[in-house]
Every structure is written in structure tokens, then in C-alpha cells.
Amino acid sequence: MKSKGARSFYLIPYYIWIALFVIAPIALVVYYSFFDLQGNLTLENYQNFFSSVYLRLTLSSFWYAFLVTFFSILIAYPTAYWLTKTKHKQLWLLLIIIPSWINLLLKTYAFIGIFGLYGPANKFLAAIGIGEQQILFTDFSFIFVSVYIFIPFMILPIFNSLDKLNPALMDASRDLGASSWMTFRKVIFPLTINGVKSGVQAVFIPALSLFVITRLIAGNKVITLGTAIEQQFLVTQNWGMGSTIAVFLILFMIIIMMLTGQREKGGSANGKTK
Amino acid sequence: MDTSIIRFENVSQIYDGAGPVLNDVSFELEKGKFYTLLGPSGCGKTTILRLIAGFITPTKGDVYIEGKKVNNIPANERQVNTVFQDYALFPHLNVFENVAFGLRIKKLKKAEVERRVKEALEFVNLKGYENREISEMSGGQRQRVAIARAIVNDPEVILLDEPLSALDLKLRTEMQYELRELQQRLGKTFIFVTHDQEEALAMSDEIFVMKAGEIQQSGTPMDIYDEPINRFVADFIGESNIVAGEMIEDYRVRFANKEFECVDQGLNPNEQVEIVIRPEDLEITSVSQGKMAVTVDTQLFRGVHFEISTIDEVGNEWLVHSTKKAEVGSLIGLDFDPEAIHVMRLNESEEAFDARLESYGAEADEK
Secondary structure, three states: OHHHHHHHHHHHHHHHHHHHHHHHHHHHHHHHOOEOOOOOEOOHHHHHHOOHHHHHHHHHHHHHHHHHHHHHHHHHHHHHHHHHHOOOHHHHHHHHHHHHHOOHHHHHHHHHHHHOOOOHHHHHHHHOOOOOOOOOOOHHHHHHHHHHHHHHHHHHHHHHHHHHOOHHHHHHHHHOOOOHHHHHHHHHHHHHHHHHHHHHHHHHHHHHOOOHHHHHOOOOOOOOHHHHHHHHHHHOOOHHHHHHHHHHHHHHHHHHHHHOOOOOOOHHHOOOOO | OOOEEEEEEEEEEEOOOOOEEEEEEEEEEEOOOEEEEEOOOOOOHHHHHHHHHOOOOOOEEEEEEOOEEOOOOOHHHOOEEEEEOOEOOOOOOEHHHHHHHHHHHOOOOHHHHHHHHHHHHHHOOOOOOOOOEHHHOOHHHHHHHHHHHHHOOOOOEEEEEOOOOOOOHHHHHHHHHHHHHHHHHHOOEEEEEEOOHHHHHHHOOEEEEEEOOEEEEEEOHHHHHHOOOOHHHHHHOOOOEEEEEEEEEOOEEEEOOEEEEOOOOOOOOOEEEEEEEOHHHOEEEOOOOOOEEEEEEEEEEOOOOEEEEEEEOOOOEEEEEEOOOOOOOOEEEEEOOHHHOEEEEOOOOHHHHHHHHHHHHHHHHHO
């Protein structure tokens, strides 16, 4: 009994933290979502959300988050695979992770310089004869920078699941007649799907609510749910609508978490018997 | 020529930096036999298996399967299947899908896949386990799934990489019988890798004893047990008493300060040799009746026999397996037949050794 009492005692800081910084903000957001600009209790915000403007915004937000996630997987999976094959994999991994420790704003500002009209990217294009292009404030630059920012969070879980994979399984697959591609499709990928799912969670959900990159790199041409919330709160001062969008954003996050949730079916063992 | 299925010609395998894992190995395997590669870890036996399976290509030399050079043919295009040491079953697939893996790759019809998987599972006594997950299977059952997964593809050669090492003693013995029987029913060539000499003796048609990347001796289990070529083989296969000796003349050998009659001939007079006598060939008698007098040092009860360690007058140790008990510290006599004495020349090659053994046979026939 005593140990049980002690355990709940130690949990007090955790509960306080959760209450203050998780439950209270969510409750506040939900609370504010029921008020209009004049401070009247109303469901208007929710009606508004289903108007074409916000639905289109939601769709575009999902579309960009999807693109960012897609390209992240496309680059992260082969990179992670290559990492597991290299000799000094921990060193290479560190090199990939280090940029993620640098402040997001700093990295974003750096890209303004790189992609700017007089930046090195344009100098290179001019040198190879393509000529100067408008790179900044395009969909391309937005996706590029977002993928750059998120890629360590995609590589890490995929690397971990690949690294845990028993190499004998690849041999077994080859032995049973599978080509390299079949081995990847039927053995390697299914056994590392959980790493991919973790990566998707770590990339897709934050990508839904990006707003620094949309502002600085995409020049507000790309509007995500994150930008919309920021605009509602800081520009139009419509806290009610901002909160409503936030409520939906939270709902979307929960749905994505459930969709990419890990099921226990052998995959967790990653093929290691011991 | 028709019966040969696998041939190695002067194959060497060298990894960066390290010495050769295989050193100029040549051999030929016949169809439908049970072969065992036996040796301590690091002797290159698994490397041979991986060369046959196609996971690695030889640094030097050629590998032939059914008369065709396969050096550059990848594993997935070889008519060979492997049972891996840790089984390497796919954890995301159930028993049925694991066994069906190879058939599905070959894009066989659904009914055909089902029929063959069922057949293979029945073959390894796993009928009714189709829908189990691998995580729900015990070690012995996983072993059987791995075997079924290999045989379902109907390969000419089945490679087994220490498949019994993870099982407990009782199950291991049981699986030895089962594997041997399975091989005989299928009539396929089995190549079995192990470091367990008992396993090798019990199961094989032919054993290759390996050490440091070279084949030391090959032959039937009885040949190898009775006529080991050198100290390493004698020591590795079963328990042996190995002492230094001298060949006085044909059929006369001297060791432990005494002369004995033996069956070996064709060696140089007064040649230095090594003598092997198996512990079970030594018999305890009284000092007066024995050919050799020894002092009992220690005695262990091993269940089927006593393991008695004795020391002769010049200090050689003689291990005796006997159903009779002996008194520790007492002086006893040891008796043995001339046939029990096995004479090994120092640094004799396998060819010379085989030729010498054959000459005995010819001589015996003449008599």
C-alpha cells in the first residue's frame, strides 16, 4: 500500500503538467470555439468551417502535408537503408540528425538567402544556362524546405526499424527465389512499415500546422491550417474561428494517430528471434 | 558424372584484411546423399554453404551445380534451398504464407500452392498449423516450418546451417532421426553443417571434417571414426587417446615404452608416428593379463559407462570407457586388440592416406 501511495505522490508533477499545459489549453480552445467576434455563444464558427473557403483550406493543407510526407519517405527510406549498410552508421546518423537541433527559424532564413534572386541557387542556374528563376515563394521551395526540415524525423524511425531487421530474412527471401525488388516488397518493407508509420506521424501532423515556412518561404501563397489559425488569432483577431480551426486540427491529428497506430503482429519483433 | 550434383574446384574465399576463410577447397558431392560439413566454428563450413546457396561468390576457383558453373548466378536463380540457423522465418507471415513464399514468387496457381504447402506441412508433421503465427510456434515447430519452407520448392539440394543448435538435447536427438528419415524419403541431397560430431556421425552418409578453411578428411562416419587421418580429426571426432609412438617395422609399433603388434604397414622403419586408441577399445583387466599397466587417476560415472582416466608408467594419459568400476589410485592392466591401434603419420595428405589404407585392403585380399 505504501509503495502505491508513493507512486501517486511522484506522479503529482506529471499530473500538474498535463493539467496546465495539455488539458487546460485544449479546454480553452474548445471553449473559445463556441464564441463569435462579439462574444456571443454560437455554433456559427463550426458552420463556417464547413463553408467552401475553409474546406478548400483544409484540403490544400492536407495536400501539402501529403506532398511533404511523400517526398520525405521517398528520400528518407533509401537514405536509411543506405545508412544501415555503411560502416560508420552512427556517425552518419549523427550528421543527419545534427541539423534538426538547429532552430527552425534559422534554417528557414538560411533558405531565403539560398533561394533568393541573388542567391547561390540562382547563380548556379545562371551558370548552367537556365537563367535566373523565381524560386522563393513557390510551391517548390515550400515543399523543398519543409522536406529538408522534416527529413531527420522520417529517417530516424525508418533507420531504427531497418537496423533491427534480421539480415538472415533477406537471405531467406533470396534463397526462396525472390529478386531484390520482391524481397523489398514482400519482406523488408512489411517488416519496417512501423518505422514508416512513426515517421509519417512525426512529419504529416506537424506539416498540417506549419506556418513559419509558409510565411517566409512560400510568401503566404501556401495556406495551411496552421497559417489559418495564426491569421485568425493575430490578424483578424477572431479567436472563435481560430479556435474552431484548432479543434478540427486536433481532431485530424487524433484520426491520423489512430490510422498510423502500431498493431502488434510480429512486426514489432522485426524478425529477431532473440 | 551423372550422379555428381555439386562440385568445388580449387575454391578460395578471402575477405578483406583477414586470412582465407576457405583455402583451395575441392570436392564433389553425389546426388541423393546426406553430407555433413563438420568442424569448429570459423573453419569455413558455413562459407561453403553460402557459396552453394549463392549468397557469396568465390574469390578464386569455381562452383558447379549439376555440371553448370554457377559463380555468377544469384541465389534466387539457384535450385537450392536453405534451412537457416535461426530459421529466418518471416515474422509478418503465418505458417502457411511462410511455406508458400517461394511458390508465390514463382506465381503458381492458387490451388497448386495450397496443395503443395499442405503436402509439405504434412511431411514435417505440422498438419493443422497453417494459420498459426510464427510467434505462437515452439522452437521445434519453427524448425519444421523452416524445413517445410525449403522442401516445398522441390529443390535438388537442401542446405542446413546448424539447424538443430538452438534446440534442447532431447528434441535435437528426435530431429536427427526425423531429418535423416526425411532425407531418405525425399531422396534429395542434404548438406548439413554442424560442429556437433555426434550429430554428424548419426546422420551422415559422408562427413567432411574441416579445420581452418581446409578439408581435413572426408569419408563415411565409420571410416572417419575408425581411421582418423590426423590428431585434429581423431580429437574432434569422439574421445581419443593420442600418444607419440615409433613404427619399428611393418606390424610392429612402439609406444609407452613397449612394443605392440598392430595392423599397419607400409611406413618407414623407425618413423615417428602418433597412436590413437579409442577409450571404448581399452579393456580393464588384471596387471598380469593386461598389455599395459596403468594407475587409475580419476573416475567419472557417465550413465552408460564409467569414464576412467589412467596414467601409464611414462606419464601418458589413457582414457578408458568401461562398464566395470576401478579403484582410484590402484594399479590395473589394460588390454586391447592389435586392430584397436591406429597409427597416424605426421602431416600426411588425404590422398596419401587413402592410398595407404587401400594398400592394406589389397594386401589382406592377397593373403
